[in-house]
Every structure is written in structure tokens, then in C-alpha cells.
Amino acid sequence: MTRIAAIVALLALFGLAIAAWINGSVVAIGGCCALALAGIAVAAGSAARTLAAKDDLVEERRLPPPIELGPVRPRRSFLAFTSAVAAAVVLVALGPIRALRGAAAPRGTGWTPGARLVREDGTLVTRDDLEIGSIETVFPEGKTTAAEAATVLLRLAEGTIDTAPDRRTWTPAGYVGFSKICTHAGCPVALYRRAAFELLCPCHQSTFDVTDGAKPVAGPATRPLAQLALAIDEHGHLYAQHDFVDPVGPEGWAPG
């Protein structure tokens, strides 16, 4: 048995060499590999059976007795010095780690006053583009890869929007814009429940009410999605009045 299995394993290994050399099919490569390993397994298993000792053997298990050192009391100044050295070593590591942080985050998300709204393919968004109840992902013109700027644009029936008094001018013709980055863990808030007027994050199901300033209504998020102040120019193109006022992205230890 051992011999047959070992020969099978050897042949399969040669087969594997050929299959890998000609880069044959996955089944040929994987099959030869599995067969070689199975052959080794059977050969070793059957050899283990043949060669197995008849009876269990017994061995002593003893560690040498611990050495009696007597009381060791280092001086307090020595302990303080070694602690200080350890602290210094840790501090030395901080600088190099800090240097890995690369460039600091640029100020703002990419939305500048007057930046026009474009889709990912760069086309401008005009007043009549969206039906009431529909939704689109938009970016500032010329910055369609700015991840922090990704914004969900929705069009709602004008009476349904419940805005704070100072944000009444942010929603022209029923258009509302919210940051697409979830305030919980940073996933894109990519799902929209049209009937409930709710944006839903597919990662941890934080839910935001788009008629009420995208306040969180379910799930683990605690902070509303930042709202983009929108306006419409004389050509009917949508643009941003200014960058987001509220913090964008997941809430962390530091503010912002």
C-alpha cells in the first residue's frame, strides 16, 4: 500500500510539473497537486501503521528546579533609569511612524462656491434632468474622483422637504444634496427607499430621512449626512453655493 501510494504520488508530481509548465487547465494542475498530496497522505498513513510501535512508551517530564536567587532589589534610581530608556525608545519610534502619514488631508472636500454638479461621466446636471423621486450621484465639475465630494442628489416634491430656517435656500426646485459618505463607518450611502424617503447604507444599515436634513432614523449612525447647499444658475445648471458646512465622513475620535 505504502509503495503503490508513493509511486502514485511521484507520478502525480511529474504530472503536476508538466501541467504547471504548459499552464494547462485548473483541473489538470489542481488534480495532479491533490493526487500527489493524497498519495503522500496514504503512503505516510500506511507506513505509520506498519511501523507503529506496539505499545505506548513512557518518558519522564521534569523541568530543572528553579534556581534560588535570593531577594533581588534593584535600586530605585536604576529602575527609573531603565524605564526612562524604554520610554525614549518608544518615543524614537513615533517620529518615523509620523513621517509615514504622508501629505495632510487637503482642506475641504472639493466643493467650491459655484462648482457645478456633474455625474461621474462629467455631464452637467440641469433643472429638468431628474424626475421627482429619483436620485443621482454627483461630483464637483472636474473632480469626479474626489471621494470625499461624492454627493447624493435627490429630487423631492417641494412641499415634502422639512428644512431648518437657515437652509431654506439650499433646496431649489425640490433638489436636495447630501454627502454620500456614511457618518458611521464611511461606506457610501448607496441605497434609496423611495416610498419612505430614506437613504440606507448597505454596510451597517444606518438609515437617514432625506426630508428631514438626513437625520439618522435607524441603525448605528448618530450624525446626519452633511447637506450641500444647492442653487440653479441662469442656464438651469445646478451648482453648489459652497462646501459642506457640517463634517463629512465617519465620526472618529477627533472632530471633523
Next chain:
Amino acid sequence: MISGLARWLDERLGGSGVVLHLVNKIFPDHWAFYLGEFALYSFIMLVATGIWLALAFVPSQATVIYHGPYLPLAGTPVAEAFASVLAISLTSPLGLFFRQLHHWSAVVFLAAIILHMARIFFTGAFRKPREINWIVGFTLLVLAAATGFTGYSLPYDALSGTGVRIAIAVVNAVPLIGPWLASAVSGGPFGSPQLIPHFFVLHVYYLPVAIGLVIGIHLAILIRQKHTQFRSAAARDDNVIGRRLWPDYALRSLAVGATLAAVLAVLATFITINPVWHYGSYRPWEAPAPAEPDWYAGFLDGALRLGPAATLPLGPYAFASIFWPGILMPTVVLGVLYAWPWIDAAFTRDRAAHSVLQTPLDVPWRTGFGVAMLMAALILTLAASDDVQAAVFRVSLTGLTIFYRWFLLVGSLGAGFGAVAIAYVLRARAITPAAERIVDLRRTETGGFRESESST
């Protein structure tokens, strides 16, 4: 020739004594002792396949236009790392086989470590003198999970990119050093082109080298202390009963390891794992739905879903809602498990050295605690797909979340107390080891038995 070579080496290194000592070492045998070896053999498979993959992979986030054989993505912009994973997987059968073997081995590696640790836990193998190896082993689990996560993230596909985004958000919520650490890991603000190069060097160098070193320490301590053994008439704390390393144990181990590797090869050949071309390259403003991580990170994802929507401000800073399930819970769990040998000793008031194992029935409360922990992990993992369940069973997602919060509490406590109760019942039924003694049995005239204390 072999003996000639052995002599040549021995005259120069004088190592034959050590080798003889090693091959003659006695190892106790039990099926449960092979779980750790499963982990070891999976690691060997990971290294064997990983060397090739590391050279074929391009660790770059730069955008390139895809011109490969996968037509749905033809002509679209993708990350260079993603394009190289597609090239590995779809243009060369060898590449696909290596990649799938690597991923399957990683899945089994983590599963084997967890099962091995569960065996150690439930049999009390972490007790004195093995506290060090418990900590070393636990460190191995943490390193393995970190290696798994960084590797899973390398293709920069829609699923893993989202996972990285979440992980960075979690790191960012660590008190004091979080924001600093998050930008150091990703090499700048989120979306920095340094993220994949950082993960690459962590995944192919720092973490595997660390795992190799820790495995070395783990095995050296094991050899020094000798393996634990299950209770038997002859087993004592100061002896070890079993078979020699060579030929018995080495051959058995090889047979078991090669079987595992063969199963992994069959899985890699026939069962697709992580087909990133279906997900597409990561774009931060698009999320795959449903979004779930690899299985071993599922409990964290589930915890993030069930966590409270509560923020605790502290001046300008804050414990964000992601802090409680993402940082606090894992830290507490890790801390308790790391300290387990001492917690256990404090509760059992047993600080003596042991090499004879216990059974899960011997210490019912410990078994109950372990079962409760495993149940909690299982429930949290289930919760990580609550959106799919809500859609399939047509129930409200909010309601399901509330259900899972209660289920986590009631289910894990129930499982824990249930295990304690079962352990007590089984213990009462079984002949308890404490009652086991050697007696002489004699047939009586009436056909019954009479026992008397053994003279031996």
C-alpha cells in the same frame, strides 16, 4: 551515503545527540491534538503559494484602463492592483489555482487556530506551566487575522475596499492615537495611494515573518514542556505516555497534513473563492450590496451593525458610536482571553502545574463561559448578514436588528448556562474520574461480581 553525510555533519556540528533526542521524543496521541497541526500545515500552504503570488501581484492603486479577457470590465478604469489580480486569476490557470489555494488555506488556517484554541480552552491545557504558550498562541491568532485582513484587502475590489474603509473608520475612532494611527496606516488621508503598498508589505513581509517567529517560539516551548495528555490510568503530571516522534508521530502528522493539503487543493480546483472580477474595482462612492467580510471578520461586522447609536463627547473629542462595538468590545474580549490562565486560576484556586488534561465536564463553569463566548461570536456573525435575512424572510430590518440584540444576550447566556447544566448532568451520570480506582474483580458463586481493593 546517508550515514556518510550524517557523519560529515556530525564531525562539524556535533548535532547527532540533539537529533536523536528529538526523534525519540514521546508524543501523546489524540485526534484533538492534530488541530494545531492543521494550522501549521495551512501556514506552509500559505507560504508556498504566497511566494509566487507576491511576485505576480502589482501593489499599486494607480488607475489603469482594463484590457484583459474579462469583457464586462473591458475599457473601464480599474486600480492597477485589481487589474493584476484579474491577470493572475483569468489569464493563467496556474495563477487562479494558486490564488484560490492561498485563499482557501487562509480560511482553514484561521479556522484551525480557533478550533485548536477552543480545544486548549475546554481541556484546561492553558494552566500552569502553559500560560506562556496560551499567550503566544493567542498572539498567533491576532497576527493571523491581521494577515488575513491585509491579504483580503490587496485586490482593492469593491468588497474589500469597502472593508478597508470601515477598518480605517474604526481605527480613526481609537481614543487619543486613532486619527494619527489611521493616517499612518493608510499613508495619508483616506484614499491615499500608499494604502495598498503599505498593506502589501505588511501582508507579505512583516506579518508572515512575525507569524513564523511566533510559531517557532510556540513549538520550542511545546518541545521544552512536552505535550499534555488526556487522563488515563498511567498518565501523571510528571510523565508523558505516547509514541516516538520518529517514525510514529512524524508519519501520522505527515499523513494528516498531506490529507489537509489535498483537501485544500481539491477546494481550490473546484470551488471558486472570492471572485473579485464580479465585484469590480473599488470606487469609494459605490458600495456592493449586500456587503459582508470574510468569515473570521464577520463577528466584528455584526457587532458594528448591532452597536448602539450613541456618541459620548469629551470636549472637542468623542467616543464615536463605532467605538463601542469596534474598539471597546474586541479589546475587552481580547483582554479577558489573554488573561484567561490567571482568571481561571483565581476562580478554581488551582495554581499547581498540570500536564494531565481536564475534560469539559470537569469544570462546568469554564465550559459554560467558553460556550457562551462561541455562541456570542456565532450570533454576531449571523447578524453580519441581517440585511440579506430581512430581504429573504421579508421582515423589517430594524426589527431584525432589535431581535439580534436580544438574541445576543439571551442566546449566549442561554447557551452558556445550558452547557453548565448539561455538564453537571453528564458528570453525575458518568463514572467520574475521581471515583476511578483499580480494583480486583472476583466472580462470586451466585454469578455476580465482588470487588476488593487492588493489591497493586
